[in-house]
Amino acid sequence: xxxxxxxxxxxxxxxxxxxxxxxxxxxxxxxxxxxxxxxxxxxxxxxxxxxxxxxxxxxxxxxxxxxxxxxxxxxxxxxxxxxxxxxxxxxxxxxxxxxxxxxxxxxxxxxxxxxxxxxxxxxxxxxxxxxxxxxxxxxxxxxxxxxxxxxxxxxxxxxxxxxxxxxxxxxxxxxxxxxxxxxxxxxxxxxxxxxxxxxxxxxxxxxxxxxxxxxxxxxxxxxxxxxxxxxxxxxxxxxxxxxxxxxxxxxxxxxxxxxxxxxxxxxxxxxxxxxxxxxxxxxxxxxxxxxxxxxxxxxxxxxxxxxxxxxxxxxxxxxxxxxxxxxxxxxxxxxxxxxxxxxxxxxxxxxxxxxxxxxxxxxxxxxxxxxxxxxxxxxxxxxxxxxxxxxxxxxxxxxxxxxxxxxxxxxxxxxxxxxxxxxxxxxxxxxxxxxxxxxxxxxxxxxxxxxxxxxxxxxxxxxxxxxxxxxxxxxxxxxxxxxxxxxxxxxxxxxxxxxxxxxxxxxxxxxxxxxxxxxxxxxxxxxxxxx
Numbered sequence: 001x002x003x004x005x006x007x008x009x010x011x012x013x014x015x016x017x018x019x020x021x022x023x024x025x026x027x028x029x030x031x032x033x034x035x036x037x038x039x040x041x042x043x044x045x046x047x048x049x050x051x052x053x054x055x056x057x058x059x060x061x062x063x064x065x066x067x068x069x070x071x072x073x074x075x076x077x078x079x080x081x082x083x084x085x086x087x088x089x090x091x092x093x094x095x096x097x098x099x100x101x102x103x104x105x106x107x108x109x110x111x112x113x114x115x116x117x118x119x120x121x122x123x124x125x126x127x128x129x130x131x132x133x134x135x136x137x138x139x140x141x142x143x144x145x146x147x148x149x150x151x152x153x154x155x156x157x158x159x160x161x162x163x164x165x166x167x168x169x170x171x172x173x174x175x176x177x178x179x180x181x182x183x184x185x186x187x188x189x190x191x192x193x194x195x196x197x198x199x200x201x202x203x204x205x206x207x208x209x210x211x212x213x214x215x216x217x218x219x220x221x222x223x224x225x226x227x228x229x230x231x232x233x234x235x236x237x238x239x240x241x242x243x244x245x246x247x248x249x250x251x252x253x254x255x256x257x258x259x260x261x262x263x264x265x266x267x268x269x270x271x272x273x274x275x276x277x278x279x280x281x282x283x284x285x286x287x288x289x290x291x292x293x294x295x296x297x298x299x300x301x302x303x304x305x306x307x308x309x310x311x312x313x314x315x316x317x318x319x320x321x322x323x324x325x326x327x328x329x330x331x332x333x334x335x336x337x338x339x340x341x342x343x344x345x346x347x348x349x350x351x352x353x354x355x356x357x358x359x360x361x362x363x364x365x366x367x368x369x370x371x372x373x374x375x376x377x378x379x380x381x382x383x384x385x386x387x388x389x390x391x392x393x394x395x396x397x398x399x400x401x402x403x404x405x406x407x408x409x410x411x412x413x414x415x416x417x418x419x420x421x422x423x424x425x426x427x428x429x430x431x432x433x434x435x436x437x438x439x440x441x442x443x444x445x446x447x448x449x450x451x452x453x454x455x456x457x458x459x460x461x462x463x464x465x466x467x468x469x470x471x472x473x474x475x476x477x478x479x480x481x482x483x484x485x486x487x488x489x490x491x492x493x494x495x496x497x498x499x500x501x502x503x504x505x506x507x508x509x510x511x512x513x514x515x516x517x518x519x520x521x522x523x524x525x526x527x528x529x530x531x
Contacts, residue, residue, distance in 0.1 A: 003518055022469050029465065033458055040451060050077050050086035053095055056152075057083050068104055069095075133157055140202050144177065147195065149187060152180035157203055173203050174210040181215045189224060196223045209240070217263045218254060220247060238276050241365060246270040249406060253372065257395065265377045267431070273369035275408070278361070285356040296351035306344035366408040372399045373425045381430035392426055399424040 019027070053076075054065060062082050069076045069087065074095070077086040087095055137155040144153040160171035177199065181187075187195075196208045213221045222244075250270040257266040288294045374395065380386040400420045404412050513520040 007518070022465075022472065025465060026469075029458075029462060033462075036454070036458070048075065049089045050075075051089045051092055053085050053087045053092055055080070055084045057085065064104060065099065068099065068102075129159075133159060136203065140199065143198065143202070144179070144195070147191070149182050149185040149191075150179050151182055154178045155199075157206075159203075160205075170205060172210055173206040175199055175203060175206060175212070177211070177213045179213065179215045179221075187221060192221045193223060195221070209236075217258075218267065220251070222247060238274075241276075242272060242274050245274060245365070245367065246272050249370070249372070249402065253374070253399070253402065256398070257374065257376075261376060261391075264431075267375040269373040271371045271373075272367055275366040275368045276364045278364040280359075280361045283356070283358040283360065285354075285358070287354040287356065289352070289354060296353040298349050299352050300348075300350040302346075302348040304344070304346035307341075308343075309341040367406055368408060368411055369423070370403050370407050371423045371425075372403060373427070374399065375427045375429065375431075377431045378428055384428050384430075387428050392428065395426050396421070396424055399426070 016024075054061070057065070059082055062078060062085060065085050066076060066078065069085075074087060074091065078084070079086060137157055140157070141153045141155045144150055144155070154177070156176045158174045160173060192213075195213065196211055199211050199213075200206050200208050208223050211223075215221070247270075249272070250268050253270070254263075254266060254268045257268065289296050376387065376392075376395070378384050378387040400417075403420055403423050404415065407415070509520070512523070
């Protein structure tokens with residue numbers, strides 16, 4: 001048995017010594033890859049697969065669920081900065097049903113189920129009103145989160161105080177909603193209209209014009225009015241037009257500055273003074289054709305000239321100052337003759353002038369004044385000087401240009417540079433009231449990245465090894481004809497002894513003793529036993 005084992009080891013050593021370095025490296029690589037695959041397979045087969053039980057949890061909810069699972073002795077993992085709890089895959093469905101039956105997780109938000117669990121005496125009217133508003137906000141936020149494209153929602157409702165007297169007019173409620181929308185998702189007009197009506201019908205005495213909806217990027221979702229505006233006679237229409245003008249300018253400024261600095265680094269407010277006056281008038285103007293000389297075009301001219309000089313009958317009838325006399329005529333001489341000169345010139349000109357008839361209707365909604373207020377957060381919120389002064393000056397110039405081009409032309413012509421500067425305000429300060437949402441993180445475990453990196457490295461190494469081997473074989477093929485062509489002549493060694501039968505037998509025995517010592521030993525034992 002030992003001889004066979006020794007023979008096997010010798011054969012293995014001989015096989016290994018006969019291999020080249022490339023073949024040895026390939027054997028090591030294949031063996032290592034095989035061991036790695038076996039280890040990974042064993043690890044994946046024996047490990048527990050954890051899947052999310054609940055996601056997007058608050059710290060209070062996560063702590064409550066973790067404590068409950070620990071009491072039951074169930075293994076769990078907390079990921080995504082404490083917002084996700086994972087449990088073994090085979091226990092997910094069972095745990096969801098059991099925890100829901102126990103009212104876990106308890107988010108801490110007050111909904112309508114609170115009143116059924118805590119109904120009783122001792123609650124004041126103020127406490128009840130606060131809980132009622134909180135329940136309405138929670139339920140409305142849950143309804144909005146069920147809409148496609150909305151990941152999270154925060155709702156703030158303001159209910160007016162009830163009136164004491166019957167004759168007092170009931171005030172209207174208002175609502176402000178901040179949505180966390182999916183990246184790149186665009187709401188159409190029908191979705192926005194449905195969202196406004198959902199909020200309006202969920203809160204009593206809440207008209208749609210008292211609802212403000214925006215997303216985490218400060219983009220407003222406005223409800224368009226289906227009715228065409230008239231001349232803006234009512235206050236509601238005028239107010240809506242004014243808001244539309246302000247929002248349009250605000251969005252353009254927000255988009256432009258947000259692209260330059262960052263959407264979450266800029267807040268824009270716009271105030272506009274709009275002239276709703278509409279004028280309708282008729283003008284009948286007569287102007288000369290030649291305005292320089294104030295003359296028209298002569299279409300007909302008549303000139304009459306009469307002259308007389310010497311003595312004779314006076315022209316034009318009887319002279320004198322009698323009853324039938326013509327005043328201004330020269331008197332008669334002694335013989336009844338008229339002496340002197342007489343001249344009469346008469347000219348009649350008919351001129352054509354420009355007659356202009358105008359019916360002028362001036363359009364309303366002129367912007368008489370405009371103010372833009374911009375708040376900018378510096379790159380380092382703790383250091384206001386981290387925002388260069390050149391950037392602030394550029395923002396001020398941009399806003400000044402917008403003001404000058406947005407107001408009415410007559411008003412813009414009267415504005416000086418100082419007037420424009422007075423209508424633009426740029427404030428640099430940190431944003432302490434910024435709304436933050438928890439961003440979901442990747443659920444791919446770390447070990448998956450490690451395994452992928454190792455497999456990729458082995459694959460790259462194997463490809464490089466094959467390339468080097470192929471290159472070496474190509475070089476050997478190129479050099480082989482060269483060595484074959486330069487073959488050394490077979491010159492016998494002068495010191496080589498002449499082989500006889502005895503020397504040949506001796507060499508065969510030496511070779512057998514070196515290569516196969518076991519057979520050589522058997523041969524010796526056979527010879528000894530014969531002797």
